[in-house]
Amino acid sequence: WGWGYYLGPSILYMSRVNSEIVARAVEILEREEDYRWCGVDKVYTLFGFWTLHPELREKFRTHVRSGRIDIACGMVSTPHLLGIAGTHCSGESLIRNMIYGAELMEEMLGFKFRNTVLQLNDVTGFFSQLPQIALKCGFKYLKVDRPGELYNRRGVPLNFWWMAPDGSTILCNRCPYGSTWKPQLYTSFEEAAEEFADWLDRVSRFSKLDEVLLYQGGDWDPPDAGLPEFVKEWNGRGLKPRLRISTPTEYFDAVVEHAGNLPVVRGSLDNVGWAALYGVDGDGVRREQREVIDLLLTCEKFLTIASLMGLKYPLELLKRLWIISILWEDHNTIVYLYPEDLEAYKRDLEYVKSKAKLLLDSALTLIASNIDVSGRGVPIVVFNQLSWKRRSPITARVRFSPFNGCRFLKVVDSTGREVPFQVIDLGYYQDGSISEAEVLFIADIPPLGYNTYYAIPVEEEVEFETGLRCFERVEAGRTVLVLENEYFRIEVVNGHLVSVFDKKAGREVLKISKWERLKGVGKFLGNCILCEKVEYGSQGLTGEVRGLEYSSSTFSPERVELVEKGPIRATVAAYFTYLEDPITLKIALYEGVPRVEFATVIHAKRVGRRFRVVFPLNVEGGRVFVDKPFSVEEVDPLKEDYECIERSYGKMGRVFGAYSWACLSDSHYSVALVSRQNSGFMLEEGCRLSSILLATIGSSQLQRFMRAPKMAGTGLHVLEYALMPSVGDVYASRIYQRAREYLNPPIVLAEVGGGGDLPQLKSFLEIGPENIVLTALYREGDQVVLHLFELEGRTSTARIKFFRNLGEVYEANFKGEKVGDDPFLFKEHQIKEVRATPASSDE
Template sequence: MIQRGLIVVGAWFALFQAGSAGAADPPAAEKSTFWVIPHTHWEGAVFKTREEYLEMGLPNILKALRLLEEQPGNRFVLDQVAYVRPFLERYPDQEPLFRRLVAEGRLQITGGMDVMPDVNMPGGESFVRQVQYGKGYYRDKLGIDVTTGWLIDTFGHHAQMPQLMKLAGFRSYWTQRGVPYREHPAEFLWEGIDGTRLATFYMPATYALLYGSPNDPAKFREFLVGRFGALDRNAPGPHRVGLAGVDVGVPEPHLAPMVEAFDKAPDSPFRARMATPSDFEAVIGERTDLPVFKGELSPIFQGAYSSRIELKTWMRRIEERLLTAEKLAAIEQMQGGGGASDLPALWRAWEPALFNETHDLASGVMTDHVYDDVVGGFQFSDRLAAEQIARGWDALAARIDTRGEGVPIVVFNPLSWTRSDLAEVDLGFSAKGVGGVEIVDDRGAVRPSQVVASTTYPDGGVCKARVAFVAADVPSLGYRTYHARPASSPATPPAPAPATVALENRFYKITLDPGTGALVGLRVKDGDWEVFKGPANVVARHQDKGDVWELYKGLDGGSNIAMKTVQPVPARGSAKFSDESHDAPGTLVSGPVYSEFRVAHSFDSGGYASTVRLYADLPRIDCTTTLVNNEKYVRYQVLFPTTIAAGKRFDEIPFGASERPDGIEFPAQNWSDLSGSGRGLAVLNIGLPGHVVTEGTLMVSTLRSHNLGAYGFGGGYEPGMSSEGAFQIGKEWTARYALLPHAGDWRDAGVPKAGLEFNHPLIARTVGSHEGSLPTSRAFVDVSAPNVVVSSLKPARGGGVALRLYETSGRPAPATVVKLPADIVAAGEADLLENVPALAAVAAGSVSVDLAPFQIKTLVLQRKPRAPTAP
């Protein structure tokens, strides 16, 4: 995303001319080399829809192919499958030429993903699907393995990327954003949190350094020398690289002839070569002096973490549902069913969601008509995911022995450890006099239950009811069977809140303000300590004169340095707070499963509503905050001012966690934690990436009201395009998050598992009563190490089932035992593409795996062949 136009290009030229001042010619013994890489940056969708950009951009591939044919010395780069695949499908006559140019090495395919995704906000498994989809297409269609990582415009990069890229078969990583300072070396080894190192190529002067060059030899010489000198601080060695391309940019016919003429001139101060990324990688690969960078290349464009916030929730929802659908299909396959046949349908459901993870779309920085298209894509994926979940669920339920008194309920646990958590199910009754419901588990024990909502017959009996209960000890990646029986206990209606609202269980005592909903006390019984030093779970709204990308300022499209501005805690007087106004007192619901306080009132010109739910037997405190915004250029944050002094802040990143500095907003996955002096507080979230901790106050970004702001026309952005919908005026938005106070630090408290549980709820459904080959309760996969989780279980590409697990806490997990169904007879370690070099026999239904801190491993499992069916 580079702002384009004559004014911007002119500013670049002035900057680069200044950067070249005083540059001396290299020694005469050996000239330096400037490697020129032409490309076009495919936007996917941002200002135009997917189809509109294809109409605009596919001719650029035709033009690039023609130039490569006419100019043997020319080179070009293409990357995203979402761009290349439609080209080859719509212009099949061009495929032979396309294949030949790729084989000759003059047209290089980079990226190897469906799109150029955001990598911070979508989950880790979504990134793996990007690679599987993208590299799989190029492998199957063109017979090539893409090894150049090409995330040149992605808005920041987390510290597990080196491991993920290596496991996917990439040998390099190209980007222009996220280094800690402007003079950072252009070529370096990036070391991730597990110790993996990856050759990384940083473009300090953007991926458009050499685009827009003059078609005049003298002026071109001046242009190229200026651009070469602009890299003095970052690439002082004899080899430098410059990309020539912009957003949906047209290939430049004059570039290769100008480079050739420059190179032939005997007085040229350096050599110039048309090149592909692989050409430059090979030269840099000979160096043994590359510096090592450890950590994250983030944050970039912090405003994007909460602009069009609903899209972040969509990403989280679709990933959870598709991963569940894959797990059910894999379990069916492990049971001898046809789960592998679901793989094409699963990919059809994944692709629209993967496309919507394009860096601009995930960030919410699009125009309004593109936004509508994005939501439509998520809805399509959601429908297909629902179909696949229903198919897998029916196949599993049909095998379970569900006989017993009452309505059978099967509760499925999509996570890889035995857990007790909330389950909700819809029930219907035709009998007279039903006042409530009794839930009985498969061991005959009555579980506490609570009617969440119901409709009744004229005689007062229950017709339909949504019933909540805590399903205890649901097996790992497995299920437990319950039965619902009619009972006489009625539902508990909400009651007006007393003067002081107190919720209490065996873990905590909570005190709330009955008028405003502010959490004015949270006492942890273990250790007897108070979590908050002031009113908490309070929303602050303050002015933010930024745009959809940036907090508090307008967009700098070429921004490449990790943002370091410290965000203070919003101050009363300058910001509006949700506890500064109230209407009627809230209401309180009490029951055997949970107690919940609800309140709603005006919030300046908008509206505010809150729920705080405390479970009888769970340590998690679930919260929702609903906002109606009627102001432009504001942002909303939920504040949790803790008593934790000198604490350390860790956030979850894909497949791991990173410690982050005080005062700077970063994107978190499922959780953010502040711990110190033997105690801590974790905030779990569903689709709320933006987190910051300042002076002991955890702040969660819940909503921003902004538009595109000042953005130069180009790259598909045209006069008259609207982004006014991003102001969120009059829209009702509900944020879901949870609190987990704990002893010790985030590792001791099992926060990674708690975050996954909050985002992957138990699934409860009624089924028919019948015999079955499966018992009433069963685990299909179980992992021995508490710090190791299974992130994915799916039908594998080449047959069998692929299981991926990773270490969550930064501590080694040697000899981790993975228990499997008895029918699994062979297993082998694979890469992320599910290529497995060799399979080994599985003994006693389990495999042992050694995991280093934050290590990711994929296993491919094979079931014993089915016995032949008698004719």
């Protein structure tokens, strides 16, 4: 094992260095019959060698065929499984990473290779559904590593079975992925053997098997040509245990037959990841990566639908876009390493976004052109990319014909019913008639489908009332700004959120004293921004919170204003321009939408700071739930062990990770905090739920990142998040679905439409019951592929209603191979790939 990790001023340079490491391994393999090597585990570590050493390709192929080079993993890249710093990983991107990586490797090699070990060295964030995903991608074994100190203290053995929530199990090994020991460092065999025996003793004490796996090599580490001779000498002297140079695949094959009695571990292995890296540069790159992945998934869904209406499905182009995006998910890029890498990342992601948007636009335009647009006015088609019906705010910009003689407009739905709207912007022709408008309204959209609305010029201004109200009142000498819809009544005093009253539940959401509520001052009010002083370690991977610099709740703003007054959205803004880091807090409430949205602008001027947003919640004895790939999981920060380097030995607080949200819930009530950019959360005193927004790091504390000033994180940041209170537990309140709606706004196509035979409102795919969730819909050849999972832990039979007749429907693994007997029956927390062949139109 070993590769050129962080060697040089760019990833390209690292790739060149790594090519020489691979070449060195091939050289030793040619000379030493007993040598084995597994340093190429992903496309990311192979492409440099493949480009720079074409003369060694055939030798490399020969050693892969024989199993002496073990491509144990074969992914495109190996991401951290909790999104931290510049990395992001979703369940779907992880599956594509595994499947497309193996395809790329096979294309380069020219043959299928044995790939049964998912080797995820130096990776954090192992979530509970990983065993199920790995098995469905064709892996039999899993090699994990971090956080090693934590596993040691927990008494987790080196080998164990890891059980996913659906009951599937995979054989795992967790030995350290690297070591400093190598024979060439010592002047004699005796000295090398003594150090080796000490290393072996430290590792083997956690083994419940006679066979112990050790990784010789690691970061910055070329293969050691002296290893074969050391092993021969050790065995020749009869020293114990007997040594064999092996690959991970050979090791697992050797132990699996007598591994039946090993302990079974359940749940996520790592709920934290690297605690000090949450919020770096506002997690802006992580947000961009998540949005690109969501864009690709949306693109696939509507291209699949359009392909059944005559559009050619661009399978190879979509794969290329996935691969480009996934390459930048690797845990070693972190994007910020070097300026030229950051620029390359920006170019690559912009290419993926622009191509995907063009593809999506072609699919949506084709669909819209087939809609029977019989209404009067400018059509506005609103698309829902999610597999359940939703009611969401949308904005649309429309343009009207000249000389229309009207100064105003109205919005109607497909039945002609007037829809309340809010004007964001208006434009006029020279004759005074309306030319264009940007409007905001609430759209009702069916599952994975669309609804059609119309903007119509009118002579008189339209008046209507909604349930959204905003007003001022004076209480105890203080001005109280009130925003209210059918779900919540929000009160802002002195620029601070002091009350969120849930009208449906008849209860207060925030835990704030009456005095603090009246005065609008306190240490922890709602939407409170905490600025903490942090000292980071020299590697930039660890840190220590050295105290609180300030809490925004203890200050009065320079000014407070009601920015928008409805009738669809009301927004209040408070400006704290005089703080060390000027902050603007915006709070928005929509008509008919059960969430409170926030946009916080922080102008970070100093390094060594961490910013968190805090909400003191009125949920007593609540449990914490988070979203992970293909699941909702419970975490208990108080029971987490933080005494390891990845968790900064607890000095960064009890941080825990999530895909995008954390929820404090009891059996009767739930409040979720959803973030658009980051995945780091904290719970303090059992009720203060917070999300890490931003961390700034000084260049003197970034030895390995000295060339990357962007990593410092200073500058202007716009950070968006939402609060979602609801009656019921985390499942009854549909937090998972509502969070996905916030993260994936509907798609609007205005001024399009045709004279086709599609109705003005349509769902292309309906899935039930609601605990069965669609994560992907795409084409492969003549087949339609669906990825679905069971969310709530209830055995269920799925109902799938597609807009085209389907022929054979069957369950497959993620490699497309037929498995199982009933594609519609889901066990608790089961993930399935369902494949179907659309029938011809006359069937």
